[in-house]
Amino acid sequence: MAVSGKMASFRLPPLPTIGEIIKLYNLRAQKQLSQNFLLDLRLTDKIIRQAGNLRNACVCEVGPGPGGLTRSILNAGAADLLVVEKDSRFIPGLQLLSEAAPGRVRIVHGDVLAFGMSTAFPAHTAKRWEDEPPDLHIIGNLPFSVSTPLIIKWLEEMADRSGPFVYGRTRLTLTFQKEVAERLTASTGSRQRSRLSVMAQYLSTVNNCFTIPGRAFVPKPDVDVGVVHFTPLVKPHIQQPFKLVEKVVRNVFQFRRKHCYKGLEMLFPESQRLGMTEELLRRADVDPTLRPADISISQFRALADSYSRLCRANHTLFSYDFREELRQKRQRHRQTKRERR
Numbered sequence: 001m002a003v004s005g006k007m008a009s010f011r012l013p014p015l016p017t018i019g020e021i022i023k024l025y026n027l028r029a030q031k032q033l034s035q036n037f038l039l040d041l042r043l044t045d046k047i048i049r050q051a052g053n054l055r056n057a058c059v060c061e062v063g064p065g066p067g068g069l070t071r072s073i074l075n076a077g078a079a080d081l082l083v084v085e086k087d088s089r090f091i092p093g094l095q096l097l098s099e100a101a102p103g104r105v106r107i108v109h110g111d112v113l114a115f116g117m118s119t120a121f122p123a124h125t126a127k128r129w130e131d132e133p134p135d136l137h138i139i140g141n142l143p144f145s146v147s148t149p150l151i152i153k154w155l156e157e158m159a160d161r162s163g164p165f166v167y168g169r170t171r172l173t174l175t176f177q178k179e180v181a182e183r184l185t186a187s188t189g190s191r192q193r194s195r196l197s198v199m200a201q202y203l204s205t206v207n208n209c210f211t212i213p214g215r216a217f218v219p220k221p222d223v224d225v226g227v228v229h230f231t232p233l234v235k236p237h238i239q240q241p242f243k244l245v246e247k248v249v250r251n252v253f254q255f256r257r258k259h260c261y262k263g264l265e266m267l268f269p270e271s272q273r274l275g276m277t278e279e280l281l282r283r284a285d286v287d288p289t290l291r292p293a294d295i296s297i298s299q300f301r302a303l304a305d306s307y308s309r310l311c312r313a314n315h316t317l318f319s320y321d322f323r324e325e326l327r328q329k330r331q332r333h334r335q336t337k338r339e340r341r
């Protein structure tokens with residue numbers, strides 16, 4: 001009983017509904033900012049339950065908009081909530097919420113893609129902590145337009161282990177288009193397995209918690225939405241620079257229906273392709289006839305390690321970009337055609 005009494009003090013006082021906030025501030029949704037709002041607070045509470053215990057936690061919410069999810073975060077007891085919103089029209093409504101939860105809300109008007117999580121949460125970024133900081137939760141009903149570049153950026157920070165994206169400090173609960181959520185969590189051998197599945201699972205434990213039908217949003221998007229929970233791995237598989245691993249994975253999935261040999265070949269300049277690809281597969285002990293979707297995380301790790309060793313032995317390799325080679329080839333081809341005419 002004492003616990004529920006204490007929790008009650010976290011709860012927000014009565015406020016206008018989200019629908020009323022939208023009307024009051026004339027917040028017509030803008031398509032270019034992927035604005036699809038959740039007005040049903042039972043649904044936002046359900047998303048927040050996936051994040052775990054938010055009592056006294058630090059939270060960063062991406063794209064609070066009219067503030068439905070924000071209210072659920074505050075009602076769950078977050079002590080320090082930082083919201084990052086690009087559209088200035090939402091700021092007055094967010095200020096209203098901030099007044100209803102004094103000292104618990106920080107508002108940043110800006111683009112989350114340019115936002116430095118380490119600067120905003122220095123206690124979670126410090127190499128050694130004087131006092132154990134409370135959990136940091138990153139939560140957002142993400143705008144579709146930025147969700148993939150954003151998760152790639154954060155995975156890269158997980159790989160660095162320099163910022164707060166480390167096991168035991170941070171957890172992420174985010175929404176994605178349903179198909180992207182399925183890709184993020186697709187296991188080895190699954191049809192949805194992609195570059196995104198491998199990179200996310202290389203660095204974190206990923207769970208596709210539940211699907212929200214498109215009709216739950218206002219305005220209704222053309223797609224359904226998946227709620228995905230990420231926990232950074234205690235010991236990430238990553239040993240090589242993120243960009244190198246990503247390059248190997250991207251090349252392999254470039255030809256997703258072919259044997260992996262085809263994509264791996266493209267890591268090397270044409271003149272060295274045959275010998276180098278065979279050497280890479282031999283060193284990594286990976287079967288060249290495997291399809292990209294059937295390669296496990298540990299096999300990708302072996303491929304990245306072997307590619308890194310080959311790069312070190314021949315330091316021109318890593319900067320090699322087969323797409324540039326392709327572009328030049330096409331250009332030469334067009335030139336020859338023009339000359340023939």
Ligand SMILES: C[S@@+](CC[C@H](N)C(=O)[O-])C[C@H]1O[C@@H](n2cnc3c(N)ncnc32)[C@H](O)[C@@H]1O
Binds near residue numbers: 039064067144146
């Ligand atoms: C899908 S809506 C979610 C709004 C609200 N959280 C909800 O659940 O109803 C996405 C929100 O992200 C904001 N947004 C879009 N691009 C952004 C960016 N690059 N940085 C920060 N916020 C962004 C939009 O203005 C919008 O408020």
